[in-house]
Amino acid sequence: MKTNIKVExxxxxxxxxxxxxxxxxxxxxxxxxxxxxxxxxxxAVDEVVIxxxxxxxxxxILAHRxxxxxxRTDINTLxxxxxxxxxxxxxxxxxxxxxxxxxxxxxxxSDLKSTDPIVRPVYDNIPIVKLEKGQKLLLEAYARYxxxxxxxxxxxxxxxxxxxKPIIDIDEEKCLACGECAKVCPKSIIKVxxxxxxxxxxxxxxxxxxxxxxxxxxxxxxxxxxxxxxxxETNGSxxxxxxxxxxxxxxxxRLLDLKNSIISTVKQLEExxxx
Amino acid sequence: MIxxxxxxxxGAVIADKWEEYIRRVxxxxxPGKVLDDLGITRYCCRRMFLTHVELIDEILRYExxxxxxxxx
Numbered sequence: 046m047k048t049n050i051k052v053e054x055x056x057x058x059x060x061x062x063x064x065x066x067x068x069x070x071x072x073x074x075x076x077x078x079x080x081x082x083x084x085x086x087x088x089a090v091d092e093v094v095i096x097x098x099x100x101x102x103x104x105x106i107l108a109h110r111x112x113x114x115x116x117r118t119d120i121n122t123l124x125x126x127x128x129x130x131x132x133x134x135x136x137x138x139x140x141x142x143x144x145x146x147x148x149x150x151x152x153x154x155s156d157l158k159s160t161d162p163i164v165r166p167v168y169d170n171i172p173i174v175k176l177e178k179g180q181k182l183l184l185e186a187y188a189r190y191x192x193x194x195x196x197x198x199x200x201x202x203x204x205x206x207x208x209x210k211p212i213i214d215i216d217e218e219k220c221l222a223c224g225e226c227a228k229v230c231p232k233s234i235i236k237v238x239x240x241x242x243x244x245x246x247x248x249x250x251x252x253x254x255x256x257x258x259x260x261x262x263x264x265x266x267x268x269x270x271x272x273x274x275x276x277x278e279t280n281g282s283x284x285x286x287x288x289x290x291x292x293x294x295x296x297x298x299r300l301l302d303l304k305n306s307i308i309s310t311v312k313q314l315e316e317x318x319x320x
Numbered sequence: 321m322i323x324x325x326x327x328x329x330x331g332a333v334i335a336d337k338w339e340e341y342i343r344r345v346x347x348x349x350x351p352g353k354v355l356d357d358l359g360i361t362r363y364c365c366r367r368m369f370l371t372h373v374e375l376i377d378e379i380l381r382y383e384x385x386x387x388x389x390x391x392x
Binding site: 060101102110113114115148149154167168170171172174175176177197200203204278280281 | 323325333336
């Protein structure tokens with residue numbers, strides 16, 4: 046059997062990538078999307094021990110804010126992962142010790158001092174709380190691995206979405222170049238010169254407004270259901286280009302788990318039958 | 321009270337951009353253009369900025385100023 050999967054990068058910046066996967070089906074595309082969103086393990090503060098808190102925020106709110114600060118996660122650990130259980134024992138301690146010397150001192154995420162050189166806040170300028178002169182804050186935060194499906198603080202991606210690759214066919218012989226389609230297109234991707242043509246077909250949202258607007262029925266909007274355009278955005282804990290590959294890696298681990306449990310169940314049944 | 325760390329809907333980090341946003345808006349820039357500049361494109365994240373009221377400075381004035389006063 047031949048597989049013919051092709052991946053193409055459409056655009057990329059430090060937080061977001063758009064890429065196309067050709068030759069897969071909805072089941073696989075959706076599995077990748079869901080794993081990116083909720084099953085890639087990341088580090089986040091899971092427990093906070095507060096020794097002193099003079100601030101106007103209650104301990105719980107303070108702990109909640111600290112937990113939501115994204116921490117850089119070591120991708121090498123994730124790539125070399127063979128079993129998700131390996132991560133459950135890892136822990137990194139972050140400490141916060143501040144006494145405000147002047148009124149209106151802002152405590153930033155950069156004030157969280159980590160014991161690990163890799164695991165530390167991704168952004169240094171997230172305000173955690175504001176202190177009045179003389180107020181103290183002393184706490185210890187324990188960061189652990191977790192999954193986005195358990196709490197949003199462990200989510201590696203804030204956007205993970207796909208759509209079918211749109212195809213817009215324009216019958217040039219029928220087209221009157223009246224411009225009705227260009228007028229209604231919410232993405233303004235149809236341009237009309239002598240005849241209507243499409244620029245940046247990839248931006249099409251498949252709304253079919255142009256199809257309805259055309260007086261002579263020259264436009265047909267459809268899609269390729271084996272080609273998917275993915276859009277993925279990270280919150281910084283894992284570099285965005287690693288999210289799809291890590292998702293496939295994690296999916297593989299999960300499938301191997303499934304395979305092993307099926308094998309052991311079958312073995313158990315066979316033993317019972319022979320006994 | 322204080323700017324939420326993340327967008328309530330999508331989970332994108334927004335708090336790191338708050339100070340620049342409020343500084344530029346208070347200097348008279350158009351909030352929408354500042355958000356475009358900061359790369360905040362989705363309307364879930366944009367409303368976090370547009371509708372936020374920073375109250376912590378008001379609350380700070382009524383707070384205790386040292387640990388000792390708690391036990392007095």
